[in-house]
Amino acid sequence: MLVLLGILVVVAGFVARINPLLVILAAALVTGICAAIVPGVSLADLYQAAVATLTAFGDAFNDNRYFHVVWLILPVIGLLERAGLQERARMLIGKVKAASAGRLLVVYLFIRQATSALGLTSLGGHPQMVRPLVAPMAEGAAEVEAGGALPDDARNRIRSMSAATDNIGLFFGEDIFIAIGSIILMVGFLEQAGIIVEPLQLSVWAIPTAIAAFIVHGFRLLMFDREVRRRIAAPKAEAGQ
Template structure:
């Protein structure tokens, strides 16, 4: 029962709002040491248990070291933003007269859904595309037409930028035959006695993707209409004064 002390360490750590990584490591060490402890255990046995637990940490890190590669991507994005990536994106789209928030997001939605249908699901995403590029470009298109944005409309634009990425990926990836979602659907149907081929699932995902494209295009058109109604009237009133 002593090995359950690790659970107590986790609960105590989260109650104290300690660093989650340190809490998990402390819980693992506690569990490893508790598993080796007996009334007859001496210092050498406890020391060996500690080394074994640390060796398990090292092996897990070495076997899964590719996971840490994502931090290099985040560092690169952070450096680009520090160098003015978002400002450049705003300036670029502000020079396009025909650009509106809805049109910018529609183009990204179309690219995201088309790329996902070809299996390129990594070509996009919130940290690498929406935050540093898509959302600032959409905000820049609005600022070029309506001036400084109120916080409510700014956050509305950002939420629609995130939605364009989510919906484009969700309804586009099922068209690609070799995707995890297709295999998951196939396995669940087979468990219930329904035998289908992945190609059939992929083909029947196309009408859903087209419907998603049409519905989201309407939502983006309504977004443009909403921003025009909310932001253009105050601008005209200020110009009249």
């Protein structure tokens, strides 16, 4: 029962609002040491138990080190933004005269759905794609149409629609890939209910839904250009009055 002291450490640490990583590490050490407590145990044995616990942490980190590479994305994106990535994205899209916020997001929706259908769900996303590239490019396209800076409500609306487009593209595209977690979950659920289906069957039936989602949201994005124009024109009309 002594190993349950680790749970008390977790509860006490969260109540005291201590750094969660430190709390979990302390709880693991307490659990590992308590597990070694037996009649006749010595301090040397407890020390060895603590070392073995820390060794297990190190081995787990080393064995799964490739999964931690994704954390490098955040500092890399921060450095790119500091170097002017968003401004460059605006300048690039500003040179395309036929571009608009809605048309640009339609293209991104197609790319996001297509790559998600192939299992490449990490190619997009809010921190690594929408914030540094997609949203600034959509804002740049709208600024070209507006002939100047955008009002805050139009800019915020473009950013929110950019994030929503990424969500929709991922949500309706990933189910086409047979090895995604949602497909495996549905296969297991149906199997428990006595319905045996292959992952490929569910993936095939996800294609019409993805196409319908692309058509519906693509139409919304084309209509979104009109909304942006109205938001741009409203402050000008008020200033004219």
